[in-house]
Amino acid sequence: MAHEVVERIEKLGPEFAALAQENETLGRLSDKTAELMRAAGVIRLLQPEEYGGYAAHPRDFAEAVMALARYDGAAGWVAGVVGVHPWELAQMDPRVAQDVWGENPDIWIASPYMPSGIADPVAGGYTLTGRWPFSSGSDHCDWNFLGALRGDGKGKPAQPPAVLHVLVPRSDAPIIQDTWDVIGLCGTGSKDVVVENAFLPEYRTVDQTDVQFGTAATRFGRTETLYQLPFTSMFPLGITSAVIGICEGGLALHLAQQRDRVAVTGVQVKDDPYVLFAAGEAAAEIQASRMQLIDGISGLYDKMEAGVELTIEDRSMVRRNQVRCAWRAVAALDQIFARSGGNAPRRNNPLQRCWRDAHVGLAHMIHVPGVAYHANSLTAMGLDLPPAMQVLI
Missing domain, CATH: 1.10.540.10 (Acyl-CoA dehydrogenase/oxidase, N-terminal domain)
Incomplete structure (x- = not known):
C-alpha cells in the first residue's frame, strides 16, 4: 500500500x-x-x-x-x-x-521540460540537439525527459511553435559537471545536460498539449483517473510538496533548538511569549499550506473520478493555491528563522540549510505568482486566457 x-x-x-x-x-x-x-x-x-x-x-x-x-x-x-x-x-x-x-523497475528519469532544444523531423522520428539546465537528480537517472521545439526540418523551430516532451537515454544526454553551483538545494545535483544530433524515435515523444490537458493516456488505452490529470497540476505538486516539507523540517528543528535555549537577556525561550507566538503562528501557516495543497489535487482527482470535466477555472484555482502554499510556508519559515538566535546561521546547524533550500525552491518557475494569480483572476471573471498564459495553467 x-x-x-x-x-x-x-x-x-x-x-x-x-x-x-x-x-x-x-x-x-x-x-x-x-x-x-x-x-x-x-x-x-x-x-x-x-x-x-x-x-x-x-x-x-x-x-x-x-x-x-x-x-x-x-x-x-x-x-x-x-x-x-x-x-x-x-x-x-x-x-x-x-x-x-523492462529490465529494472527502479530506473529513474530526470528532466527538465524547458524547450531548450530542437527536435528536427527525420524518417522514423527526430534528431535532437540542445542544452538543458536544471536536471535535478541526473547523476542517479538513466533517462531524461526534455522539452524541445518541433523543428522545420532545417534546424529551426517550426511555425507555429509546438513543444514536445521527449525521452532520451543517458548515453545521448551526458551531464555537464560543475554546472550546479548554488546557495541552496545544493544536493539536488541539478546540472546541465547536452544532446548533440541524437536520433529520437517517434514513439518516445509526446505533444506537450496532450500531457498538459490530460488527454495523452487515453490514446494508449489508459483509463485510470491518475493518468488523466493535467500536467500543470501534477508537475507543480511534487515541487511544492518538497518546499512545504522543507519548511516543516525547519519548524521541527526550531522547536527542538528553542526548547532549552536561554536568550542573552537570561530569559528561557520557553518563557518568551513573542518567540512562542511566532512559532505557533508559523506552525499554523505551514500546516495550512500542506492541507490546501493536498485539498487542491484531491479535488481535481475527485472530479475526474466522478466523470466531471475539469474547467480552466478549476485548474487555475489549484495553480493559484499551489503557488500561495509555497510562499506562505516559506514566509512562516522566515519568521521562525529570524527568532532562532545567533546560532541558527552557523554552517553546522541544519536549520540554515532548510532556510536556504526553501528560498531556492521558491525561485522555481512554478512558484512565480504573477501569471498564476493573473490567470485565476481572469478565469474567475469568466474571461478567456491568452494562449501563452494557458501553458502554465
Whole structure:
C-alpha cells in the first residue's frame, strides 16, 4: 500500500538526515541516499502497477515527498521532480515503458521540460540537439525527459511553435559537471545536460498539449483517473510538496533548538511569549499550506473520478493555491528563522540549510505568482486566457 512508503521514509528518517550534509558537499545526492530512496519506494508511487509501481493517489505522493523533505530538502526535491516522471511515462506508447523499466523497475528519469532544444523531423522520428539546465537528480537517472521545439526540418523551430516532451537515454544526454553551483538545494545535483544530433524515435515523444490537458493516456488505452490529470497540476505538486516539507523540517528543528535555549537577556525561550507566538503562528501557516495543497489535487482527482470535466477555472484555482502554499510556508519559515538566535546561521546547524533550500525552491518557475494569480483572476471573471498564459495553467 502507498502509505507504507511514508512509514518507510519515517523509519529511515534519521539516516536521511545524517546524509544531508554529505549531499550538500557533493553537490548531488550520495549513492547511499539514492539507495535509501529506492528502498523506500518514493519514486515508484506514481508508476504503473505492471512495472512495480503503486499507481497511488497523488495525495499519497505529496505526503511522501513532504515526509522526505523534512529530513533532507535535496532528497525531497529530487523525489518531487523525478517522482512525477513515471506518471508521465505511463501516458506514452507502451514501448517506452518497456524501454525504461523492462529490465529494472527502479530506473529513474530526470528532466527538465524547458524547450531548450530542437527536435528536427527525420524518417522514423527526430534528431535532437540542445542544452538543458536544471536536471535535478541526473547523476542517479538513466533517462531524461526534455522539452524541445518541433523543428522545420532545417534546424529551426517550426511555425507555429509546438513543444514536445521527449525521452532520451543517458548515453545521448551526458551531464555537464560543475554546472550546479548554488546557495541552496545544493544536493539536488541539478546540472546541465547536452544532446548533440541524437536520433529520437517517434514513439518516445509526446505533444506537450496532450500531457498538459490530460488527454495523452487515453490514446494508449489508459483509463485510470491518475493518468488523466493535467500536467500543470501534477508537475507543480511534487515541487511544492518538497518546499512545504522543507519548511516543516525547519519548524521541527526550531522547536527542538528553542526548547532549552536561554536568550542573552537570561530569559528561557520557553518563557518568551513573542518567540512562542511566532512559532505557533508559523506552525499554523505551514500546516495550512500542506492541507490546501493536498485539498487542491484531491479535488481535481475527485472530479475526474466522478466523470466531471475539469474547467480552466478549476485548474487555475489549484495553480493559484499551489503557488500561495509555497510562499506562505516559506514566509512562516522566515519568521521562525529570524527568532532562532545567533546560532541558527552557523554552517553546522541544519536549520540554515532548510532556510536556504526553501528560498531556492521558491525561485522555481512554478512558484512565480504573477501569471498564476493573473490567470485565476481572469478565469474567475469568466474571461478567456491568452494562449501563452494557458501553458502554465
